[in-house]
Amino acid sequence: MKIGLIYFSPTGNTAKIAEIVKNKLVELHNEVEEFNITNYSERQKKIDLGQFEAIIFGFPIYYWRAPRVIRDWLLTLKGEGKKSSVFFTYGGVNVGLAHHNIKNILTNQNFILISTAEFVGKHTYNLAGWKLNESRPNQEDFEIAKDYTVKTYKRFTDEDTGIVDFEPSHITEEAVDRIEIMLKKEIPIPFREEECSMCQTCEESCPVNAMDADNGKPNRSTCIRCLRCVVNCPDGVLKIENMLVQYQLIKKATKFTDEILNSRKSKILL
Ligand SMILES: Cc1cc2nc3c(=O)[nH]c(=O)nc-3n(C[C@H](O)[C@H](O)[C@H](O)COP(=O)(O)O)c2cc1C
Ligand code: SF4
Ligand code: SF4
Numbered sequence: 001m002k003i004g005l006i007y008f009s010p011t012g013n014t015a016k017i018a019e020i021v022k023n024k025l026v027e028l029h030n031e032v033e034e035f036n037i038t039n040y041s042e043r044q045k046k047i048d049l050g051q052f053e054a055i056i057f058g059f060p061i062y063y064w065r066a067p068r069v070i071r072d073w074l075l076t077l078k079g080e081g082k083k084s085s086v087f088f089t090y091g092g093v094n095v096g097l098a099h100h101n102i103k104n105i106l107t108n109q110n111f112i113l114i115s116t117a118e119f120v121g122k123h124t125y126n127l128a129g130w131k132l133n134e135s136r137p138n139q140e141d142f143e144i145a146k147d148y149t150v151k152t153y154k155r156f157t158d159e160d161t162g163i164v165d166f167e168p169s170h171i172t173e174e175a176v177d178r179i180e181i182m183l184k185k186e187i188p189i190p191f192r193e194e195e196c197s198m199c200q201t202c203e204e205s206c207p208v209n210a211m212d213a214d215n216g217k218p219n220r221s222t223c224i225r226c227l228r229c230v231v232n233c234p235d236g237v238l239k240i241e242n243m244l245v246q247y248q249l250i251k252k253a254t255k256f257t258d259e260i261l262n263s264r265k266s267k268i269l270l
Pocket of ligand 1: 225
C-alpha cells in the first residue's frame with residue numbers, strides 16, 4: 001500500500017513518533033512518502049494526495065487542539081473519501097478537544113478518520129524553565145507508536161473495519177477558542193540575547209515566517225511561540241523568558257500536580 005505520512009514538528013517530538021510510524025509501515029511492506037510540513041515553504045507546495053491509498057498525519061497539540069496554522073492548512077486538502085489517521089504529541093498538560101476537533105475538520109474535508117493517538121513528549125516550554133516529561137517520548141511511547149501503526153494499518157486494509165466514533169465532548173470549540181486567546185497573551189516571544197553569526201536559520205525555518213534574522217526579533221502578532229528558532233539556533237543566542245509563573249497558573253487552574261503531569265500514558269484511540 002502507498003501511504004502518505006504528513007507531519008508538523010517545530011521542536012522534534014512529533015518527528016520522532018513519525019520516524020517510528022514510518023519504520024513500522026515499511027516493515028509491514030508499505031511504500032511510505034514523508035512530508036515534513038513544518039517550514040512555511042513546505043506548506044506552500046501542493047501535495048498530490050491522489051497517489052496515496054491512505055494518509056497519516058502527525059501534529060503537536062497547541063492550546064488543546066492541533067495548531068491553528070495546521071487547522072487552516074488542512075482546509076486546503078481534499079480527502080476524496082480517503083482513509084486517514086492522526087497522531088498527536090503533547091506536553092502532558094491536556095489534549096482538550098484535539099481528537100474531536102480533528103475528526104470534524106477531516107470529515108468536513110471528506111477524509112474517513114479511522115484512528116487517532118496521543119503521545120507524551122517533553123513540553124516545549126521546558127525551554128522556559130518548565131520540567132514536564134523531559135525524557136519523553138521514551139521507549140514505552142515508541143512501543144505504543146508501533147502498536148498504533150499496526151492497528152491503523154489493519155484498518156487501512158479493512159482487516160479491521162472500524163472507524164473512530166467519539167462520545168460528544170462536554171467542552172465546546174468556543175470555550176477552547178477563549179482559552180487559546182487567554183493563554184496566548186501570557187506567552188512571551190523569543191529574543192536574541194547577543195550578537196550572532198547571522199546564519200539565517202531562525203528566519204528560514206520559522207513555520208510562519210515570523211522571524212527577522214537581521215534584528216533577531218519575531219513579529220509579535222504572527223509568532224506562534226513554537227520555539228523552533230530557539231532550538232535550531234546554532235549559536236544558542238535565541239532565548240525565551242522564564243515562564244514559571246505561567247506554569248503555576250496552569251497547575252492552579254487545572255488542579256494537576258507535578259506527579260500527574262509527569263506520569264501521563266500515551267494512548268491509542270480506535
Ligand atoms: C504554543 C504551544 C501550545 C501548547 N499547548 C499545549 C497543550 O494545550 N497541552 C499540552 O499538553 N501541551 C501543549 N504544548 C506542548 C506541545 O504540545 C508538546 O511539547 C509537543 O510535543 C511539541 O511537539 P513538537 O516537538 O513536534 O514541536 C504546547 C506547546 C506550544 C508551543
Ligand atoms: S539562527 Fe541564531 S545564529 Fe542564525 S541568524 Fe538566527 S539568531 Fe543568528
Ligand atoms: S519566531 Fe516564533 S513562530 Fe517563528 S520559530 Fe521562533 S517561536 Fe516559532
